[in-house]
Amino acid sequence: MIQTLLLVAVLLGGCLSSAAVISDPIVWKIQSNQSASSTKFKQHKHIVSEIERLSNGQLQFQLLPVNGYVGNRQAFNSTRVGAIDAMFMSPQYWGSSDPIFTIMGDLVAAWKSPDQYRQWLGEQNGIAYLERAYQRKGLKLIGYALIPLESLVSTKPIRNAADFADQLMRVPPGMMSDLFRELGARPRKITLDKVVKALQRGQVTLADYSTLQVNYQRGLYGIAKYTNYPGFHSMPLSDFVVNEKSWQLLSPQQQQLISTVVDKWHQRLMNDLSRDVSLILSDLKAQGVEVYTWREQDVRQVREQAVQIWEQYASRSTEATLLIAEIKSWLKKIGNLK
Structure with a gap:
């Protein structure tokens, strides 16, 4: 009887311990390339807040404005090695690493409107070039946004x-x-x-x-x-990119939640910048x-x-x-x- 009670206690203790681990929030460090007062940073904050709200606090993203954790040019390698978990940046910053980033980030004088580029990225699956470029670096492209022509x-x-x-x-x-x-x-x-x-x-x-x-x-x-x-002349693409290992630690449901929120980023930003x-x-x-x-x-x-x-x-x-x-x-x- 005593042995049975001890076994139950051990099992209950293990369950409680597992529950505690499961309930611990996942905390990410995220670097933005925008100043705290900018329209774009407010959009980044909105995305992070929505993810935290919809995950009931299980995903807590610590977002900082430009130069918060690292400078813009350092964010790429910092995300790759896991010093930070994710970044709101533009792929054109990493052009010296792969010309795909320059071309996809802002192909000079190519487009008449964001809709033209977005159509090629989506309907023609042009976004696959950028996804593969990040994959080769151990990174995961989650989503992107365009702005009106500058x-x-x-x-x-x-x-x-x-x-x-x-x-x-x-x-x-x-x-x-x-x-x-x-x-x-x-x-x-x-x-x-x-x-x-x-x-x-x-x-x-x-x-x-x-x-x-x-x-x-x-x-x-x-x-x-x-x-x-x-x-x-210019219509830069901004993106949300995460460390592949950090991404794989999330459940499929958490991954889907993040992707769904980020998918709405482009239209919200376009609305703000066209107003x-x-x-x-x-x-x-x-x-x-x-x-x-x-x-x-x-x-x-x-x-x-x-x-x-x-x-x-x-x-x-x-x-x-x-x-x-x-x-x-x-x-x-x-x-x-x-």
């Missing part, structure tokens, strides 16, 4: 590509810088937080910053009185800002020049060659290329 800001007219000649331009290194150099601009490597002062001091006369709404919110049009809308555009355009006109809408032939001319830049990146790997060939075929099908 608008340039300038202290000089930008009626067409000829107006880029000899302009000192803030533009990130890589594919964007390569194209604008070909178009006659003189690229300068300046971080986003220093763009306002650079424009004020005349260190640059042209800047690749963000969308019309973000440019407006940051006060750039108080300095630079020329812009273009809609844009043509009040007509009001912004009216206010810019009242401020004396010249908003240029480029002719289709002028945009197409830039896109044809951009193809030469794409080919340079395509030559860096067999997979990149296949990717660019597939994108070009799709762009011809929808009329973006001849």
